[in-house]
Amino acid sequence: MDKALDLRFGDLFLDETCLFGRRNGLVIQFTRNERALLLALTRNPQRLMRRGRLLDEVASESDVSDRNIDFLVNRLRTKLGDNAKSPKYIATQYGEGYVWIAAPVRPAPIDAFLVIGPAFGPQEHPTSEQASSLVDQLRDKIAAGLGSGRRVVVVENWSPAAADKLRYVLQTSFLAGNGQLDCAATLREMPSRRIVKAFRLHLDIADAASFTSEATRVANGVIDALSQAMIDASTGLGISADEPLEMRLPKASSALSTSNPAWLASGEQLGKAREQDPQNADIALQWCLHLFARLILIGPTGGISLEERYRIESEIDATVLECLPAIETNPLLMLAAAKLLYFINRGQLDLAEDLAERAFARTADFAAALPIMGQLRYARGRFDEAVGFFDRGIAMAELGPALHLHMRVLKCIALLAAGDRAALDAAAVDTANMDAPCPPEIALMIGWMIAPVDRALPPASAQALAALGPTGAAGAIEYVYFTSARHLVSEHARANVMRGLIAHVTRLHGEQAVPAFVLASIGFSRRGQNMMGSAPRRRPAPDVRVRKNTAEA
Template identity: 55%
Template sequence: MKGEMPQLGGSAMGDVVLDDTCLFAHRNGEQIRFTRSERALLLVLSRNPHRLMQRSQLLDAIAPTQADASDRNVDFLVNRLRTKLGDNARSPRFIATQYGEGYVWIATKLPPVVPRPDPAPISRLLAIAPVVPSHDKRLADRASAVTTHMRAMIAGRLGAGETVTLLGRDDEAATQASRYVLKVSFQDNGERLDCTATLREGPSRRIIRAFRLEFGSAAMAGLVPEVERASIGIIEALQRNLAEASEGLGTPEDQPYEIRQRKASSLLSASNPNWLEKGLQLRDARTQDPGSADIALQWCLHLFARLVLTNPFIGIGRDERDEIESEIEATVLDCLPLIHTNPLLMLTAAKLLYFIDRGHLELAEDLAGRAFDRMADSAAALPVLGQLRQARGDFAAAVAFFDRGLDMADPDSAFELHMRVLKNIALLAAGDREALQVPAEFSYESPHSPPDLSVMVTALITPAGQQLPKSVTDVLIAAGHEGVRNAIEYTYMTSVRQLTSLQARANIMQGLIGHLTKLHGKTVVTPFVRIGTGLLAA
């Protein structure tokens, strides 16, 4: 049932806010209620965190609520609690099993999360803002002449594709839509005109360069050479900072930043097969340079590619998946102190921490937000930001990010396909079937996607009551019971488990499960997928 978040005390644990009385909990506005026995068990577990609770102790806690309670009742109640909390016995976040002994409450309280506002689209490269005392009109006129000439110099050297705007005194709000802001302050000291220029990143406010302009004469003719010298320095600082924002992941350093940004978008795309092919090369590189965070994160992208680009009908064993994800987690966490000044690597870390779904959502949001502040409107950041908003249940914001990515994508590129798939999954999660009208001319059959993955995306997007294309149905039938069972698990692990809302998970999986159970029966849906989506009766 839906309800407003109560104004009572509570403890945030992962994506669940647990009422202090354990009478109910909330996840993304959805209320979870507990029976008397569940509440009694939840109270004793949550009030004894990280302590082994023997079955006999738990039995004592529920005995007043059940006259004939037994060890089997304890196990049954624990399974019910796991289902309601969205927990998983194999990868627990709340209740861990100590086999032969009892259970341990492993969830920890989280500090309140202050959501970051969605960044506004960037509409210009540079905004130049003169800063002059309001009472000095003569100085304001000279400042306008200086900054106008500076703008013309910078715009002429950067090229027609980059927007350089001169702001007025009251245009402070307009700086938020600028990738960089150059504030030029003026002060008239009689015989000398003091002038300082400060170049900052727009969203992050980080100072890139600050320097004085040395004017030997107050006449305009004397200002021009110094303005031109300063403009060249500003252009060099801009180009250097743009290049630094796209460093890493093996991008060539001698290419223009526009090309490097496009490559960064492709390198972070879920469908990029290059990471699979570079496995041996990256393994050797890590041996030769074990301290390189860049190479370590490239290795993690190779591991990530092994998980997402595997044939979904063959799948990957849970133990192998857990081992790979544990290596990704450990490697990324080790790299964090080394990448705090590199936005592309921070974005890579955010993507990987989000994907493995091990309680690092808040950390991933912080990394992605700070990376975006440095990268401004780079397309590479948009899919990660959209997925993080989607994980929190803000589907409108997620779709907005994906739409921005589609606007920036090259036609028929791997990045465009990636963004389109992500957008459709977000619409599915939101339950917005009306908006999910795939254009007739668009096909998920693409040279950028393995054929089996294209089949799975088509089956995922097509409503359960709508007939699949015959070519897709033929593949699904040929895959057999075990193949489609693997494919359902693959879809859940790669695209669904990261969402905090049980209903959103169910919305994504309903169509796919409907198609595949119709072909192969209900037993193709494994228990952990049923529990993780709430589709227990599917």
Template identity: 70%
Template sequence: MEKAQDLRFGDMILDETCLFAHRNGRKIQFTRNERALLLALTRNPRRLMPRDRLLDEIASESNVSDRNIDFLVNRLRVKLGDSAKSPNFIATQYGEGYVWIAVPSSVAPIDALLVIAPAFGLPGSPFSRQASSLIDQLREMIAEGVGDGHNVIVAEDWTPTDRLRYFLQVSFFARNGHLDCAATLREMPSRRIAKALRLQLDMADAASITNEASRVSNGVIEVLRKALGHASTGLGIRAEEPAETRLQKASSVLLSTNPRWVEGGEQLGRDRKQDPDNADIALQWCLHLFTRLTTTNPFGEMSLEERYRMESEIDATVLDCLPAIEANPLLMLAAAKLLYFINRGHLELAEDILERAFAQTTDFAGALPVMGQLRYARGQFDEAVQYFDRGIAMVELNPLYHIHIRVLKCLALLAAGNHAALEGAVPTIDPDIPCPPEIAWMIAWTFAPADQELPQASADALAAIGPEGAIGAVEYLYFTSARHLVSEQARANLMHNLIAHVTRFHGERVVPAFILRSIGKVSPAEHTHGQTALEAGIGARLKY
């Protein structure tokens, strides 16, 4: 039998020996019999394990006489937070045995600004209670100091990875009746030490522990606030503005709907001429061009030649700026987003810039959509959705940010062919939000199932744009959302609904040949009921 590996099931991590599990920073320990039962089940996933087989597994691991499998399973379910009626981990096969039904999930980024990783090494130590108290106080003080929207968690036995987080390792060493303690704050993924402190603890004095927790917390908060401040200056956001104001502005500064990019083109053009070597102004100008490309009327207002010219200008300008922006993570985020968007073969470069910027910005809301988009491009749709969901959870941010990131999530679900999840995720656009009606129609047609009739108002709008407008709509979706996908199948998934709707109204000629080539050859098969040959050919290739 192969050795079991560490497994992640949602928010629970089960270690390879089944001695313990971790969930949200809490350690779950198992008895010897529970461990033997878990090993037998997890090493035989989705296989029926009869009661007598499970009894044998326990007998081989323990001399305890209690072999009541049903009792042990119920005890495991309590520890795992499982339900017999609606199981996520252990299903009952009545009259026969049990089945491990949980499917391992991919490793997700830890959703936290800071991970506190205590290294206790104090089993049975008389100082265990004081050490745990210190860790709890550190977490509470730091969380309060950095403010809402930035999670601080404790994860014992956590191993630092390349997931781009700050982590605070607090090490304890007990000897000769004394407890030595040191705290080291590191920046990820570089592992650069940002702060290191030795703690002076008097175990007999609770006030000593609180004072030292406060001293360490203040040092850590200073570093984190400085990082958050650096992440929110540039692109027109001034360093002298209050930190909360800067972070609020920075959350939406990379959106194409930002009024500064929509309305400020003339002033940016003048600023660019006056100071052509200023990388910040140059990237602001590129964001203006990006906004013109994404907020233009989709129904044929911009020619392909004009689009190519603007994207070429963005390409050359961003590449020229790269050496000058390494010290400013917000400018790096802008560069990564722009290089991703123009789709000129810079995906790896954009990923490198973004990873290094994100390491400095931590859980900065403005970075989450860009992180998700680059995962989306690679076809890592589960990870992309996790980043988008983290942005959606930041309820204090403005409505335009929320609409933007919800649409990005739906595009990822559509590209993945996950229609079940998509059905409940499509956002309703509040009429009070200033979204151009043409863009609102594009959102509606993109996510409306291809095999369903459009609502009357939506159908009337699609009919009214005519064949030329339909060509523009297909090109718009392709250039803004589909061409970035590495997978041909994912591009086909993304374009399918819109192509089905526009061809139903305006015929197959409204789909440009270069787009058909990008999503794969479409078989000129005979028509199926209710579909054109084009729809049938694409539909046959989709993942339902």
């Protein structure tokens, strides 16, 4: 792959074997000796290649003129559009030899939903214009069928690059000969490169209409395959397979993107379903989402003990791990497993990332995956990437207010962890100005977290925090820690998330209201703690799973 990339020089593309070149849309053909000379020069850039060395590279069966290096170089310059007096490619070192001076151009990363990668044979052919027109028609028809927000681009002679961000590639190959144009197209899922569908195009050179009809047929086939992929990605978690796609996708997003109260209310029903079908991985993960909702929707004053939290999280951990072999073909269930493993924070971050990345490659980029992908980037401290995922969700007009709120809250917490005060203040204002405002308890919690530590809280916010009392305030700190801070690999980032709330609780209720294990996790000790922004004392975080209750912690 790297060799192929190194053979792009400005508007000149050379096949990695130098069998042919392309420049300004035109194919350049080389003789065997020209090809040998090109290979020797391009594989030794910025190095003097003496005539004797170049002669060794030239095929021996040539006549005298072909073996003459100067003559060969002049022919190459003519074909490449180069000039000996002001060279772009081949410079002359008088009396010694030649130097390839063109710097390779690395193509910019591709960010698209679908890349169409046509590969044309090296020969010029009267039908090349028709082939290019067919590719353009494919692009336009597929883009129209997929709708806005899913970018379709054409990249000639495309090859995979690590920096590319794309979901699918439609590789099309054209070969002209004997008055015919053969064409095949292969739709692949990325980055797995799994073949989703393959097409053989029936093109009649004498009938221009056949190019349009085949472009329409293949485009419709691609759209159908991608639509089916979206349907497959939204199957499971109690979503009916009979519902239309436009209803299934928002439900899938809601099932994973928020702490859906429906999961809390469905505990009895899911418990019975598990008894009847204990091997059903879908039902098992729904049960885990019910347990997750219990931990989230209990709220900061729910009074759940650390012992009970550990018991619930252990059940989630064991159940999810048991389900993994059965959900490999279901992206929605893979995303659910990744979300749960991320949340319980039992050292399974690598596994959660693997599940989410592979599922994300198959979900057609629908909103259900975006908050999970963002949270996984957040855990690693890659806050710009995390905010990018959240912003993509915020920009999706089809999402309901609850999902938009969820994305905005996650964005605020990511900016808080990053220590980006200016961006955080702007995001908080945007969240406060939503048409559907935050529920009061969420607004209060976010306000306590993001309020600067060196200023007093606004009166109403301070009164609400004071009303919790020391025990309730300790519960609020634990709740924020377990839902928003413990996942962060960086101790400094954990401190950024917790610092504001701890400072305000300490100011109102004293140091004893702050759970010691939270302080230890962010590098502060009970004595001499300073939450006003000075550097914390570093201490390893204890294993809170052995704690019996909040008082003991």
